[in-house]
Amino acid sequence: xxxxxxxxxxxxxxxxxxxxxxxxxxxxxxxxxxxxxxxxxxxxxxxxxxxxxxxxxxxxxxxxxxxxxxxxxxxxxxxxxxxxxxxxxxxxxxxxxxxxxxxxxxxxxxxxxxxxxxxxxxxxxxxxxxxxxxxxxxxxxxxxxxxxxxxxxxxxxxxxxxxxxxxxxxxxxxxxxxxxxxxxxxxxxxxxxxxxxxxxxxxxxxxxxxxxxxxxxxxxxxxxxxxxxxxxxxxxxxxxxxxxxxxxxxxxxxxxxxxxxxxxxxx
Amino acid sequence: xxxxxxxxxxxxxxxxxxxxxxxxxxxxxxxxxxxxxxxxxxxxxxxxxxxxxxxxxxxxxxxxxxxxxxxxxxxxxxxxxxxxxxxxxxx
Numbered sequence: 001x002x003x004x005x006x007x008x009x010x011x012x013x014x015x016x017x018x019x020x021x022x023x024x025x026x027x028x029x030x031x032x033x034x035x036x037x038x039x040x041x042x043x044x045x046x047x048x049x050x051x052x053x054x055x056x057x058x059x060x061x062x063x064x065x066x067x068x069x070x071x072x073x074x075x076x077x078x079x080x081x082x083x084x085x086x087x088x089x090x091x092x093x094x095x096x097x098x099x100x101x102x103x104x105x106x107x108x109x110x111x112x113x114x115x116x117x118x119x120x121x122x123x124x125x126x127x128x129x130x131x132x133x134x135x136x137x138x139x140x141x142x143x144x145x146x147x148x149x150x151x152x153x154x155x156x157x158x159x160x161x162x163x164x165x166x167x168x169x170x171x172x173x174x175x176x177x178x179x180x181x182x183x184x185x186x187x188x189x190x191x192x193x194x195x196x197x198x199x200x201x202x203x204x205x206x207x208x209x210x211x212x213x214x215x216x217x218x219x220x221x222x223x224x225x226x227x228x229x230x231x232x233x234x235x236x237x238x239x240x241x242x243x244x245x246x247x248x249x250x251x252x253x254x255x256x257x258x259x260x261x262x263x264x265x266x267x
Numbered sequence: 268x269x270x271x272x273x274x275x276x277x278x279x280x281x282x283x284x285x286x287x288x289x290x291x292x293x294x295x296x297x298x299x300x301x302x303x304x305x306x307x308x309x310x311x312x313x314x315x316x317x318x319x320x321x322x323x324x325x326x327x328x329x330x331x332x333x334x335x336x337x338x339x340x341x342x343x344x345x346x347x348x349x350x351x352x353x354x355x356x357x358x
Contacts, residue, residue, distance in 0.1 A: 050283040069337075076340040077287055077314035078333060084318055096323040106322060113333035116314065206289075 047075055057200020061169040064137045065202060070114035077116040082106045086121055086144050103127040111136050119172045119204065122158040129166050137169040139204055142192060143185075145174070152179035152211030156188060160195045170202035179211030268303070272310025287314045297332055304339045314340060 047066060048059050067073055082103075084093035094100040103124040110118045111132070119139035129138075142158035154174050163171050173189040176182055193203045272288065279286050288307050304315050315336060321329040338344045 047285060050280075071314070071337055071340055074341060075313065076308070077285075077316075078336050078340065079287060079314065079316040080321055080333075081316055081318045082322065088319075093319065093323075097325060099326065100322045105326075109322065109326060109329060113330050114337060115333060 054197065054202075055200060058197050058202050061137075061200060061202045064169045065117045065139075068116050068137050071116060078113075079116050079119065080106065080110045080113070081119040081141070082124060083119070083121050083141055083144055085124070086146060088147055104131060107132040107136065117169055122162055125166055125168075133167065138166060139170045139172045140166060140168045141172040141174075143173050143188070151181065152176045153181035153185065156192075160192060160199060160201065163196070163201060164199055168201065170204050171196045172204040172206060174206040174208065176208055176210040178209050178213070181211070268306035269310040272307050272312045276311045282311060285313045287316050288312050289316045297335070300332070301335055301339060301344075304336050305344070308340055308342075 048062060051059060051062065054062070065077070066075065069078075071078060087093075090101065099105050103120075104127070106120070106124070107118065107128045115136075117137035117139050119141050121141050121144055125138055125140060140158050140163040142156060142160075142163070143154040144157045145154040153176070158171070160171060171192060173185075173192060175185045175189060179185070189203075189205065196203050275288075276282050276286050288303070300315070300317065300320055307313075307315060317332075317336070321332055324332065335344065
């Protein structure tokens with residue numbers, strides 16, 4: 001039996017039996033994580049307070065996300081997402097480390113490494129949903145792309161009902177703000193985010209600058225990166241993912257503002 | 268890099284939303300991922316999301332890599348000296 005097989009339940013991170021939610025972070029209160037190593041837990045309390053319009057269900061699920069693993073309560077997250085089997089194909093994704101062909105491998109890796117919640121597509125989540133139930137909060141990635149098509153778009157491959165059925169803490173969704181399909185994607189997630197939040201789930205947006213008139217280099221331009229991250233905001237998103245910006249300025253209009261503000265620090 | 272992260276965080280409601288940074292393309296060098304994580308930590312970002320760079324390594328190496336990343340975010344790595352912000356709070 002491979003060494004990564006399921007461990008006894010003793011390895012489960014101590015569950016947060018009581019989660020205090022604070023809507024007034026400046027008022028002293030109990031820590032988000034009872035007995036946690038962060039005495040007053042300013043990070044977790046502040047983060048939850050920032051989501052001012054979210055209902056208690058969504059906040060509780062966000063708290064589940066923030067309390068998981070070795071970074072639980074620190075306000076930081078290290079996430080292992082596995083949708084590459086769909087996006088890049090099984091061989092490109094898993095051949096370098098064949099045990100990774102097994103969907104259970106990734107669950108166990110994330111649990112043993114003490115990571116934050118795990119985002120996956122519907123199929124791989126279903127493949128391990130019972131074995132790993134309750135051991136790590138899950139994020140159902142509800143849209144996906146492959147590399148066989150040329151269009152910068154993704155298909156909706158999961159639903160809010162699926163996420164609830166599988167006990168997920170959140171749904172995840174990718175948008176490509178530079179794509180010709182960008183507006184359609186935003187409309188899709190507006191509807192799905194509204195439904196998810198109505199059911200008390202959190203929402204995670206993957207926002208990648210892709211498609212349209214963006215150059216390959218421009219995909220990591222600081223103006224484009226910052227702009228695309230900001231796209232996650234209007235539709236009431238819980239978290240967003242940004243690629244680390246590696247190159248300055250794709251848009252001339254943005255370059256002018258950046259240079260006028262003399263912000264060489266972010267170049 | 269730290270300041271770029273800070274600018275992205277600033278652009279996202281000035282720190283009122285959680286921003287996690289993806290690792291990008293597959294990297295052979297673990298140190299590159301670690302340097303990224305330090306920059307994200309020090310710039311006020313909320314973390315890293317790393318797929319291929321972890322599960323394409325043997326399990327033992329992947330666990331060591333994640334252990335190092337977690338230590339960086341907890342401010343426990345060797346480079347977390349002066350100036351490294353621990354427990355950065357989004358404000």
